[in-house]
Amino acid sequence: MVYDGILLSLVIGFFRGGSLKGLAHMKLRGGWLFPLLLVVQFAIFALQDKVAIVAKLSNTLFLIVYAVGLLFLWINRKQPGFIVIFAGVLLNFIVMAVNGGRMPVSVEAAQVLGREYVDALQTGVYGKHQAITSETLLPFLGDIIPLSPPYPRQQVISIGDVIINVGAFFFIQHLMLNTASKERSTVPVSK
Numbered sequence: 455m456v457y458d459g460i461l462l463s464l465v466i467g468f469f470r471g472g473s474l475k476g477l478a479h480m481k482l483r484g485g486w487l488f489p490l491l492l493v494v495q496f497a498i499f500a501l502q503d504k505v506a507i508v509a510k511l512s513n514t515l516f517l518i519v520y521a522v523g524l525l526f527l528w529i530n531r532k533q534p535g536f537i538v539i540f541a542g543v544l545l546n547f548i549v550m551a552v553n554g555g556r557m558p559v560s561v562e563a564a565q566v567l568g569r570e571y572v573d574a575l576q577t578g579v580y581g582k583h584q585a586i587t588s589e590t591l592l593p594f595l596g597d598i599i600p601l602s603p604p605y606p607r608q609q610v611i612s613i614g615d616v617i618i619n620v621g622a623f624f625f626i627q628h629l630m631l632n633t634a635s636k637e638r639s640t641v642p643v644s645k
Contacts, residue, residue, distance in 0.1 A: 456615065456618055456619060456622060458606075458607065458619070459618070459619030459620075459622050459623055460622055460626060462623070463622060463623040463626035463627060464626060464630070466623075466627070467626060467627055467630035467631065468630075470627070470630075470631060471631070472627070472630030472631045473630055474630065476628075476629035476630050476631075476632055477626075477629050477630070479629075480629055482526075482530050482533065483529045483530055484525075484526050484529055484530070487522060487523075487525075487526045488523075488526060491519050491522060491523050491526075494515070494519055495516070495519050495582075498512055498515050498516065498519075498582075499581055499582075502581075512555070512582075513554055513555025513556060514555060516550065516555050516556070516582045517547070517550060517551055517555045520543065520546065520547040520550065521547070523543055524540065524543055524544060524547060527539055527540040527543060528540060533625060534624050534625050534628040535620075535621040535622060535623070535624030535625035535626075535628065536621065536625065537621070538617060538618075538620055538621030538624065539617075539618050539621030539622060539625070540621075541617055541621070542613075542614040542615065542616070542617030542618035542619075542620075542621060543614065543618060544614075545595050545612070545613060545614035545617065546595070546612055546614035546615070546618075548592065548595065549591075549592045549595035549596055549612070549614070550582075552591040552592055553584070553590055553591055553592075553596075554584075555582075556582055556583060556584040557582055557583050557584070557596060557597055557612070558583075558584060558585070558586040558590045558593055558596030558597070559575055559580075559583045559584065559585060559586060559596060559597040559598075559610055560586050560593070560596065560597065560598040560600075560610065561575060561576060561585050561586065563597065563598050563599065563600040563610045564585075564597075564600070564610050565600070566600040566601070566602040566608045566609075566610065567608055567609070567610060568608075583597065586598075594613070595612060595613060595614065596612055597610040597611055597612045597615075598610070598612065598613075599611045599612065599613070599615075599616070
């Protein structure tokens, strides 16, 4: 879902006269952390069914990834939109932490993803997800919002995901439009 928000923000930024040059000049403290966290998360996904120790520690590893991500967002909180992104990630972290390190998913909402996904969800965990049950804590913070056509991709998202996208939208718009604005103001006027 976050990738969808980023793509939408880029498209809107272009329609508003923005430039990608601002993305190249982005200055984030600890900027290397974000790609590292993505790689670690993909490694956990890939190895949790193949390597026993990763399977055993995957819930803890997912929580560590989120905690480090929160730290990264906090140290960059003065960037436009980052405090909003922080709030969304914090909501996702909270619901995962109180439910053993997995994101609870509504089985009803997951119907848009197809029978195979629902079956995998109901038989155990799927990636970093698990089905919402009567024992799930804070289920309203889990993946409960189904997206289906006319939305281009079928998926189930959380309130935290929505908030993350709002923050990412503000950040990308700021980067794209401020650079384009500065470029226009420095162009010499011909006489």
